[in-house]
Every structure is written in structure tokens, then in C-alpha cells.
Amino acid sequence: MAASMTNDQSWFFALALGVSFLKCLLINAYHSTDFEVHRNWLALTHSLPVSQWYYEATSEWTLDYPPLFAWFEYGLSHIARFFDKEMLVVENLNYASPATVLFQRLSVIVTDAVLFYAVKECCKCLREDKGKDLLGKPSFILTVLLLWNFGLLIVDHIHFQYNGFLFGVLLLSIARHLQNRHLEGALLFSILLNLKHIYLYIAPAYGIFLLRCFCFTQSNPDGSLSWRSFSVLRLVALGTIVLSTFAVSIGPFLALGQLPQVLSRLFPFKRGLCHAYWAPNIWALYNIADKALSILGVKFKLLDMNKLPKASMTGGLVQEFQHSVLPSVSPLATLICTLLSILPALFKLWHRPNGTRGFLRCLVVCALGSFMFGWHVHEKAILMVILPLSLLAVESREDARTFLILSITGHYSLFPLLFTTQELPIKLFLMLLFTIFSVTSLKMLFRKGGSLLNPLESMYLLGLIPLELVCEFIYPLTVWQKTFPFLPLMLTSLYCALGVTYAFIRLYISMLTSSDTAKKVKSQ
Amino acid sequence: MNSDDTSVSGGCCENYLLLPVKKQDEDAILCRINIIRRSLYPFIYERCAGKPPMFGDYEAQRHWQELTYNLPVHEWYFNTTNNDLNYWGLDYPPLTAYHSLACAYIAKLFNPEWVELHASRGYESHSHKLFMRATVLFADALIYIPAVLLYCFYFCDGSPKQKVATAFCILMYPGLMLIDYGHFQYNGVSLGLALWGVLGLGLGWDLFGSVAFVLALNYKQMELYHALPFFCYLLGKCVKHGLNGQGFFHLVKISLTVLVTFALCWMPFLSDPKQPLQVLHRLFPVGRGLFEDKVANTWCSLNVLIKIKTLLSRETQLFLSFALTVLFVLPSSLKLLSKPTLWQFKLALVNSSLAFFLFSFQVHEKSILLAALPVCLVINEMPLIAVWFLLTSTFSMLPLLLKDGLLLPYVVTSLAFLFLSLYLLSALERSTDEELRLAPYRKLTQHFLPKLNLSRIVKWKFWLSLVAMAALSITSVWLEPPAKLPDLFPVLVSIFSFLHFLGFVIYFNLVQLMEPQRRKNQKKTN
Incomplete structure (x- = not known):
């Protein structure tokens, strides 16, 4: 039994199946407002013409993902019809019938198949140690770390989002780069950007890497850039792929003259520096330093209590955060x-x-x-x-x-x-x-x-x-x-x-x- | 972690987790899944549990905590002003009552409202549910899970991998999980204690085994289903040692242990002769009829054709069920008596509990769990049949599960159990004639159908029956029964399961009685 389990890849199948069953058990767990957000998007993409997608504002959860994700929701909505038609009505705010919950949860679980495939591809690129037993194999550990990732499980399957699918695309793109199939990797990443624009944060790494390692075919022996090896053909191919993806995605809205509206939905700068709950980053430290300084200042009579902005004392509850000292x-x-x-x-x-x-x-x-x-x-x-x-x-x-x-x-x-x-x-x-x-x-x-x-x-x-x-x-x-x-x-x-x-x-x-x-x- | 009910689960989970890691086994991960899953149940069913006015076993268990905490021992089983026996009166043996009392003390620490006399009836809140579910998990982690792990560690052949895989499959059995964590009961305790009994007997610690089994019996009277094999195994062993010398001494020791354990359990009730009689009266409510609801046993299935329940008098029913039960239990018990080996013992447990389930008086559909436990114990020796049986037993409880709103967990856990047990135990590959123990059938068929491939037929039957179960599950969920026959689907489910169980009891009896003389398993006997 052991031999058959290590030789073929059936352990991967078992892990994937196991985690899918686990996800199914979470169907009735708590879900956040993101559930309603996605239901609303299903409804509006299904029942409105494309030109209305980024203008619709019946619900407060307006469409703020790029167009390809809207198309993804549009596709899902055609399956959703068979579960419960009511969820596809824009006016049905906060609609969550059992069939709706089942459909939405299942859609996350099923689209995670992309993640499974991507992880499998990633495992192929690992340098394997032969002769180790299965639990010590890097590919086995990686599979568990990615498929059973705690964050993905709670964010996707309890809180509710489609990160598994999106990270699947990202990991697949990385796997393609690891396999030296750079054009495919670039295509996948530009699709990903048009699914969720938060990945813009890692776009610089992609841009530099593709330019440096794909468009320049060679490096000097010491690893530095060899300017003469630049390949125009590769640059053109790359540009065509990326631009055509964007054209497919944004093109229609460009044609409709809605680009400013789409962009204003995608990049709302009206929100505060920190989310209601501070993500653990530099600004959290900055806020806390500010608070500590203001408390110290008041204590040592360096600051006037009345001049401090009020919000700073209730920080964490208020979105807009006024710094008092810094x-x-x-x-x-x-x-x-x-x-x-x-x-x-x-x-x-x-x-x-x-x-x-x-x-x-x-x-x-x-x-x-x-x-x-x-x-x-x-x-x-x-x-x-x-x-x-x-x-x-x-x-x-x-x-x-x-x-x-x-x-x-x-x-x-x-x-x-x-x-x-x-x-x-x-x-x-x-x-x-x-x-x-x-x-x-x-x-x-x-x-x-x-x-x-x-x-x-x-x-x-x-x-x-x-x-x-x-x-x-x-x-x-x-x-x-x-x-x-x-x-x-x-x-x-x-x-x-x-x-x-x-x-x-x-x-x-x-x-x-x-x-x-x-x-x-x-x-x- | 401490000071909260979640700590209970957290703590126990941890040592359990460390065990497989040491073995460096791929199944370790799978083993963890099971733990997560068990811990998840409470919260998945949050929204399904207890809808007034039918609170079910959840309220019964809570009510017993309230009762045992507030009333003196001699009022527990009596109808008094403070104890309305019609409202979920206590009808389990004393150990259950003590367990409730212990839980009540802890409950009182968290929130006195949970166990307040009268006022707490029908109490439900998130934190209370969390507490109640945690008590089940705690009891499981204390009794059932270690027993399963030890059993697999000592009595399963094969590599450590195989052992962990077997343990995982046993723990994954959906029926027990769904009833304990979804429907809400403490079956893990009584079954776990019985399993400790099996362990004790298997390891040769007969006194320990008898104590464990007596405790199980005093936790739930349904453990009587297992009593006869325990008795026969021990008696058979004593007889083998010679009733004139060593064996007799051993027998006296065992009987004394059993008597003392019983006495200790019943101590508070022994002062007044009325007390134990009342307890017994509560434990065996003959007045409740031949069967309740739709049970996949003989009487319920026969009732579709002949209305036995109304045609025959109560005494005749009692006699008939008693006679048939004895008839079906006797062969396997006698065989065990003459040949007390662990393998025979396990098969006798299966046969006896199945016979009781099929033929005895006042059977509840949840009692199939008592047959499922010994089947779990043979899962390593005959994987395909055991998996088949365990799935059928879960399916037989479908009407109950649907009533509790456990459709989704039922589907998911059954599928998970099917796939993972087929994968981990390679049940489909390990199904030759020999491994399926088809020799008796082979003898029957070889005269007129010599080329029949029996093992292939069994496999086909397995898949066919799975498809039928799936189809029946789907129809009972989706289709409206005709107005004339509102119980059509539950009856179909119970008849379908009954036919399976009848087949299984015949099969297991044949396997036990026709066991070939030389078996490798005998090395495991004492």
C-alpha cells in the first residue's frame, strides 16, 4: 500500500479531496458581508447590461473589482439560476436563502480546482529529495501548506471570498515561469490583474523580471546584464499578450467611455489610512507610537488635552484616523x-x-x-x-x-x-x-x-x-x-x-x- | 490553554496529534483531518440544532444535568413534584446520571442558569451549545479515541501506516459522528467503554476488560447487545483452562469483579429495594411497544406486510422477539464458547449485536451503532464488507438525520468515509474470494456454477447498493411522498437497510461458524 501511495500521486488527490470535504462542512458557518457583496455582483452582472455594471449603486457594495472578475460573476450567475433565481435580483439586498448559501459556497469550493491544479504544477518544479518517505517530501509539505492554508480556509470558506481561485491563477503563473514558459506566465498574470487589481502590488516584480530575464536572452558570466542580447521579438510578443488581455478586459468600457468611472470604482482613495482593524504593518506601529506620544505628552503637560483631535482617543473604531503628534x-x-x-x-x-x-x-x-x-x-x-x-x-x-x-x-x-x-x-x-x-x-x-x-x-x-x-x-x-x-x-x-x-x-x-x-x- | 471549555478539546487534541507525527506517516495528516472535523461539528450544526418545541436528545441531556444536580439521588428515577418523568425523564443506568451530574457541576461554574431547576427547561444559547458539544468531545477524547488508537496499535496487522490508516477510518465512521455531534448523544462513552472491554480481553487482562464492560453496561443498557459474547468468551476461556482448577478460580475472580463493579455503580440505589426496581423499570420500558418510528429491523419491515404491532398481543410480541433473538444469537455464542479466540469474539460481537438489533423488542434506529462498533473492529480484516456495512448503517439513520437537518454533513461525511477508506485500506484491491471469506458460498455454488467469480459479484453488489442508497437519499430529500403514503421514503429506507442487515447477519454468521481450522489470527489469542 505504501509503495503505491508514494509512487503515484494519489496522496495529492486524497489531500485535495479531504480539504474539499472539510470546506463542505463549513458551508453553514458564519459568513461576512463579503457574501452579500458577491451576491450583489452576481445579481447586477446577471440582470444589467454591461454598460450599467460600474454605475449600479442600489446596494452599498458596488462592483469594485476589474472587469474580468465581473465576467466571472456573470458566468457564475448562469449556474446560479438553477439554485435560486431570487438571488439574481439586484433589489434583494442581504438575500441569503439556503440555496443561495449553498450555491455561493459551492462556487468557491469548485473554483478552488484552479488552486489544486496550480499547486500540482508548482510541485513539479520543486527539487525533490529522492528516497525520503512521503511526509518528508518537499512536494507533500508544500501541498499541505498551500491547500490546507489556514488563511485561505478561513478567509474563503468562512469569511467568504474567492482568493483560492485567484491565488490559483497566481501560483499557476509562477509555476509557468519556473518551468520557463514565460509567455504563458505573463498571460496568466495579466488575466489575474484583470480579475483583482490588488495584484498590482506585485506587478513591478513581474515587469522587471520579464524585461530582464525574458526580453534579454543572456546574462554575462558574472550574472550582470548583457545589453546585446536584447530580443525585440520577445518584447513584442510579451507586449501583445499583455495588451490584448487588457484590451479584452477594459476595451468595452473604453469604447463606452466609462474608463474614468471604472477607475474611480477600482481605486477609492476616500478610505482611511488604516482599515477599521489595523493590519499589522508600519502604520499600525505609527498609530500606536502617535497614541503613546500623545498620552505621554498630556501626562507631562507638553500637550494641551483640548487641542488634540477627538478621534485619536477612539482610534480603531473610526475609519478616519487623525494623528495628534506625528x-x-x-x-x-x-x-x-x-x-x-x-x-x-x-x-x-x-x-x-x-x-x-x-x-x-x-x-x-x-x-x-x-x-x-x-x-x-x-x-x-x-x-x-x-x-x-x-x-x-x-x-x-x-x-x-x-x-x-x-x-x-x-x-x-x-x-x-x-x-x-x-x-x-x-x-x-x-x-x-x-x-x-x-x-x-x-x-x-x-x-x-x-x-x-x-x-x-x-x-x-x-x-x-x-x-x-x-x-x-x-x-x-x-x-x-x-x-x-x-x-x-x-x-x-x-x-x-x-x-x-x-x-x-x-x-x-x-x-x-x-x-x-x-x-x-x-x-x- | 485553560479556563474555558474549548481548552478541553485543545488539550486533548494536542497529544493526539503528536502521536502520528512520531510515526512519520502520511496518514498522520489525514488523522488530523478527523480531529478537525470532529471539533467542527458543533459549529456546523449550530443552526440546525433544536427547534422548539421538539428539543430532542440535546434537551434531554441538559435536563438530566439539571435534575441530577438539584435533586437527591433517590428522586432521580421517580416521578415527584420536582421530577416530571414525562418530560425527558432519566431512562439510562446510573453511570449516565453520574456523568450528567459531573457535567452539571462544570456547567454551574460557567453559568448557573444552565442547570437551574425548572427555570432552565428548553434553555439554549450559543455558549451553552458550545459547552454541551465540548463535553461530548471531551468524553470522546478521554474514552473512545484512545481506545480506538490502542486497538489499532495492538490488534491490527501490518505496518504502522496501515495501523494509522485503520484508526483513521474507524474514527471517521460517519454514523457515530453524526449521532454524537449532530443529533447529540454520548454514544462515544458507552461504545468506548465497551471497546476498552474488548481491548482488555484481547490483551489478556480479563478483569480489567470485565470492569470496562460492566461500566459500559451501566452507562447504557443497550450494551446488553454485546453482553453475551463477553460472557461466552470469558466462560469459554475458563472452561479451556479446566473448570476444576485454574479456570474455576479465574471464573470466581471475574464474577466477583463484575459483582463488585455493579454494586459500586448502583450503591446509592441499594438502600431501598424499591429503588433498583424503579430504575430497572425505567431502563426497560416494555410499554413502549415493539418498535418506534421506522427502524430497519425485522418487526418494522414485517409490519408493512402484516400489522404485527396491532395483531399480536404484547406478550406474544415479547415472546416472539425473545425467541428469535435467542435463536440468532445462540449459534455464534456457542461457537465462541467452544473456541474463545479474539477473532471469534469480534465476529460474535457483530452477530450478537446485529441479531439483537434485528429481532429484539423496542429497538431504536440509533442502536445500529452498537453493531457498527464491532464491524469497525474487523475493518482491517475484511475492508470491503465492513465499509459496506458502515455506510449502510449510516444510511439506515437517514430519516432521523433529515429530521435533525443533518443532510449536508451526512452526505459529506459518508462520501469522505467511502473515498478515504477505499483509498487508505485499498478495500477494492483486497477483495479476493479468500479475503472476502467466501469459502462457504464457493462450496454451495461450485456444483452447478463452477466458473462463477464470486468476488466480482460482491463488488458489483457493493456498487449497486451504493447507487441505490444514493438514489434513495436523493429521492427522500427532493421528492414529495404521495399523499396516501406520507412515510413512503422512511419505510423504503428501513426496508432497504433491513435487507442489507439480514444479508450481513447471515454472512457474518457463516464466516464465524465456517471458520477454517487453521487461521493466522490465532496468534493473537491468549
């Missing part, structure tokens, strides 16, 4: 910070690409950089870092270390997404299982050379346990719950922000110093 941050400033943060990585990618794995590392840095410094970042965006980083984690020890820190803190920071009592045990269990699996399997994979995490890092990660106990169980019993209900959330995002920042620095260092490992990669 200068307020504008969208432009965050954009500049983001660009500055990813620029060294892009430069490095251009200068010494280090093959597709260097590109992957740069992509992760870009995603994390924009998560750290972006405007109105949502905590879910951390998945954009964790999933691609899984690919690196099963191949190198240092990346595995970063992955553990980042995935544990990042996943923990998703906890506030599920705030209902019923879901508390699910999230604790899934988190615990995923964490235990990732720690034990990666430790087993890199058992040579001592422990993976140093004592301080282990301490920090274990510190999440008392933090969770305080936030979920102890704090609600104290008297402060009524006066400062936001304190646990603030504490969570502060604590996680430290870990994420640390991981960001580690990643950056590994990115900038990875030339040696890359040569080994090439020689292999």
Missing part, C-alpha cells in the same frame, strides 16, 4: 514609501536576477513591502505574501525560518476577521493544526543544522498564546471592556506588526545577499 499620512506619502521600500529589491532583481527563484523572492518582497506601507491595507493581504513564500520555504532553510515567523503572525492577525463565538473553536483548531504541521514538517525537512528558530523568535511566537488568552478570554471579563473595547485589537495588531516587520527585514536581507545560493541553484 504628522498625518497622505495617500501619496504611502505610495512613495511603498515604492521606496520595493525599489532596492527591484534594483537587485534587475542587476542580479538569480533566476526564477530570485524573481519569486522579489515578488514576495514587493507584496510584503506594499503590505507594510500601503494605503488602507486589509489584513487579508498578508496571504499574498504567505502563499508564494511557501514555495521558497520548502527549498531553503532561511526562508523556512522567515516563513514560520511570518505565517504564524500573519495568520494570527487574521483572527479578528472571525469574531463570533461559534467560530472561535474552528479558528483555534485550524490555526493550531496548520501551525503544528508547518513547524514540525519544516523542522523535519531541515533537521540537519540545529533548530530552525532561535530562542528569541520561539519566545515571540509562543507569546501569541498568552496574547490570545488575554484578548479572547480574560479581557472581556475585565472592567476595561466597556471603556476601551478596541484595546485587544490594538494589542493584536501591535504584537503581530512586530513579527511581520521582523520578517520583512529578514526577507530583505536574504534578498540582497542571496547571490551565493543562486549560483548553487544554477549549478544544480
